[in-house]
Amino acid sequence: MRHLAAMKYQTPGAHAMSDRRNPNPEPADWPEQRDLYTDDIQCEYVPRYSQWNILFCIGLTHVLGQRPSELRIQTSSGAVHGIYNDTATTVRGFLGIPYAEPPIDKLRFAPPRGKSPSSSPIDASSFSNPCPQTSSWSNESILNVLPYTLWNSAAISEDCLYLNVWAPAAKHREADRKAAVMVFIHGGDFGFGGTSIAYYDGVNIVRDNKDIIVVTINYRLNVFGFPNAPGLEPSKRNLGLQDQRLAIEWIYDNISQFGGDPERIILFGQSVGAASAAMYSYAVREFHIPSLNSLFQLEEAYLINCIQYPNNPLIKGIVMQSGTYTTGPISRHENNWNRLSNDVGCGSAVDSMSCMLELPMSKIVDTMATGNYTFLPTDDGLTFFTDFPARAREGKIADLPTLAGFNEKELAFIYPLHASSINESEVREDSQTEFNCPILEDLQLRLDNGIPTWRYLYQGNFPNLSPKPWLGAYHTSEIPLVFGTYNVSTPYSQPATKAEIETNAWVAFAKDPRHGLSKYGWPQFSSQSQYIFFPMLSGLFTFESSINPGLM
Template structure:
């Protein structure tokens, strides 16, 4: 699937004709094949005519395939690519998953699903630990000497309740953002999900259970070690996540305090204080894993034998059992999420923050005005929507935890920049009730907001630019960058919050009165 006619001959010609001086980018004679010589091996990418000034390097493995005995095991470093040159011209498979019935994402808006489908893409695989790199197209080859200017790097961690997501989601392709700025690099890694990423198995007691979080860490290490070859600055790496990805970035800051690698963080609609993100911690009997094991013929075994048996079963058969038990009308309902282990996830973030036990890097953290609307019943035209319930969900799952996360970071001495996204644009929110729903800000940040359901308004275009430039300012220059875009630091309750996309306003600063409705725990 990764090779097409004439590819190998063109690549041989490219290498043979390349200059002898070390360089980051070399092209074939027709200019169509970008090639990078990285420490991990030679990578050959592609250029999409829609974004001609962007090099796309897709599906680069950053870890050993987690197959066979490596299923349910910590991520293993990949010292070199499986082939060199490696063909990185085709989108990779996403990790094993199924599409849960998430109301608007299966009824109204499909572009947040894998390949924009109303169902799980056929392109899923257990062999999925890859990453995509999007870089500006250089005007000419860049020598790899110390005077070569390097670009800031943003690593994006997708959301999806630790059960869904991947690098091939239409609204979350960063090429148009990179095309517009020509000033940064975006990396999107895949990480293991549900039972494959967070098994919580009795046979793994005393061993790592949060494998998806370890995948994320190894992806960050890969970027540190290889991104210079792509034109990136290993000293300017920002970690950005949305929803479960934002929860992951919160976990990350506390898990790797001694060697964070990253020097900036962006958290969209999620934080380490979202208790629902660690539901599996309550499964003290490891019954979820055992229920799935019984469903694939591994029942009635002791912990070690159960684990060994599960490592031999077909991945799709395992996924089918989980899907069957994840329908709300079938019991028991099972889900696999990170667990508190005292190493990658903790249960005392407030105390750790007060003690400064976190990576004290500048952080953007915020939520959407109507984050909760995606999680209540919505008809095709918004009929039957319960705004009171939507507000309550948004408050308790997103806004209040993000407030606590911001206050904890301030107590630890980390600079915080807080935002609220209020955009209600019809080509993203096709029913009035949805408004600024969960994920609605992402098309503006990725620059994909005009790809579906009609053209944008001028306000929407300007809001997109303002948000992109703000996220990039933090990644590029930290606090100095935020000063340059006029975004003041958040100082605590009553401090200023930047609002994007409000009625007739691209961006503005205000305070959030709704913070006072959060329970006392979240306000201190």
Template sequence: MVKANLSIFLGVIGLVAAQNTTLEATATLPQGVVKGISASFPGSNSSVLRHLVFSNSIIRILFVAFTTRLFNTPPPAEESEDCLYLNVYAPSGASPNSSLPVMVWIHGGGLQFGSASLPIYDGSVMAISQNVVVVTFNYRTNVFGFPNSPEIPQTEQNLGLLDQRLALAWVKTNVLAFGGDPDKVTIFGESAGALSVDALITSYPTDAPFRAAIMQSGQDTIRTQTATPGRAGNNTSYLSWNALASGIGCSNSTSPLACVRASDALTIKSFIEHSGLSFKPVVDDITRVSNPKQKRANHQIANVPVLIGSNAQEGTALAYGQSNITAALNTLFPTNKTLQAEVLAAYPVGKNGLKTSFQVIAKIYTDLIFQCPASIYAASSSAASYPTYRYYYNATFSNIQPFPGLGAYHASEIPLVFGNLRANSTSQEIILGASIQKSWADFAKDPQAGPGWSKINAQGESTMLLCSM
């Protein structure tokens, strides 16, 4: 095992038995030689080098059967606080002279759970088919990443976002050894990963460690009550911290923080899961700025092209099992009865294809949390003269529907983005997946030229529809 100077620990574990693998890939870093695995895939004349595959997964909170089935997040073999590992996937033959584009993935999970070691984030297919280097990494989540303890300075609260910065710094320093060009880095992420991408964009006015960004179903600029966690002036995660400290017997300690830190991580995890506590990032004006919209308009953010989009039925996953529209609106707008009435009137059951109360709730979630913010974001980004591209994913495949009637639900595009399709995938899935992978990679290879369609204008025109044939 090699320990990098950024406290990101590198290791190697075995791979899936279905693929032909050999321990023959190496990369030389200042700290030593890192061994990887060369893997070949059926139907491809090339092979991919897998370096630095995870040994342990991060302690994952809110890991329940529903999200397991919905987002294809099987339990990790082992969880540990020793979790800051990353994976590097590079085409076979890549060398320090290859100067390949680098695509760095930031996983989602509401900043409450998630792991880059999930099979759906395996970057092998993308690396081998698009001739790019793919990097995925862990970052701390929930209380481990965003504790909200009053004993911690505001500038040190967003540990998870600081982890992301460290991972990018590691990539900048070391990716050349794996055939990647440190000046050709594209960051991309989904949901909370997309929020993280935008937080990075808006907090790097100069010297950003990336040159392009892709946001799938998320952003951090348009901060509505529900679209973005921890918006300025509305972060109540300190209540979760107080509840945690009290629940594990630390509230009366001289230092509740020291007491919590001394507690067993799995005990903390269990209490949070059973109590339903949530821990969100704060506005620190280092990793997360207070006024991202104004900073974009004033050109005080990273000057990089962006690709942003959302799915047609994002909200079905969030609204699954709900049928009480009034209760849903009370949750969304608890203090604004006028707005509740206006939204209820705008989304009547029986019109615009909304046949059931569930479909109405799902549509409200889709528009409020994803579609409208993405549209406003894209228009404002373009108006500020940043090259901006938009997509709209509207493909439904029965073999990846965990529950009936979800449609193009939240996160359903991820298997196609990475090319990690199921054995029973249809030809339409395979074709669409290959098209998406090429578009994402084309954007990474030449961000100014874009993903294959026109930039949008200030009115939000020119959106690419990604759907099945």
């Protein structure tokens, strides 16, 4: 059995790191092969991805010398100034919006705090720096060859709690209708990843559909997001999950300013992003009531119960792509705090926290780069539990319509690209055990609670995404189809047509989580075993309406 921790990646050597956000690095700081420039007055080059150079076309911004009013948005974080994110000026991009105070200095291992309003306009024209991390993939990994990696990985910073919003411009939306909102949580084993990845670009979903907004969020990772230090109080263990919740609260409070409907927000995540969405269904908020010796306090306790997360999730549905709370990495409860703390010279005693707070970020990250450290969510009684099934049977789960599935050959991507073949039976068996079976268990618990669910099996095998025939539908390979970013230029680029690739099902779910997929022709998951192939997708997805015992 292979666990995701065993996916062969190499840690880099020295990192060029920053403790402050640098949204517009000088050319000397850019990764290699960033050699595309333009003299077009209507286009400004903003370095977003390595190797795959993208132009931000901001149209009237240059022509008029100031941003149009629809690019200037007032939020709880302050005034935000965005850009037109496509040549037709149909999509507005607001990139790098802070949703929390920078978790630096004494806030390093503290729960996130909402961002206080900025006194000056926030330039939302480029991505923020990624959160501290060390992982990089081997040159023999498909995840390194294709744009699944961060373009600005050398600019990591603790000041990383930012989000990005892609929203339709006035010419691309119905004046009297608020747009549905799709919030994406990235994967990465809770140790690496971020929003500045080419395949996570939200432009195409917004451009190719009416009345839809896409949001992607950064959250703290590895030891910075999941410290689990000795003696650490539960409310400070899973900071990365708390970051996600705060980002969702920010979106709920502010998305109407961008033309979005706060009552039509869904989460969609991949791998541990999917696991995060699953865990979000169960999370609770911590409140402190000293005693219940008065009627007023009893009423207060009742009100508090009504705003627990399962009763007030703020979102209306979740999509789990290749993950749930028991998927591969989540089932490993490893704690490397003591080892890391010792290795950086802080010892392993209870007071090691104070020492770790004083260290430069670079010291911690460089030390992590030399060893195999894993930091994951642990049971805090708030965001992560060891008894998810029991809680579901007690009804302690949010009533959120759910779309979930996995890829036929999830673990094919751990093989090096020079391989002429792989152990097909092992890959399929491990994909079933690591992904399909946990997802089936999760969906059955939701079904038992009367929650509408849908299920898929992705089987796509495109040469530009799977250049080796044996790769097939590997882990992450569905992402470019969901985002519509399959045409991003890569060494394996081939022409693709809109007829081949569809994001419509995800959008239909976002617009109406309870009925959208049924109207789209996708039957709900049920207790009877059957397979249904959806013709619009030419067999790329197998839409499953039930549990198939044979897959277990």
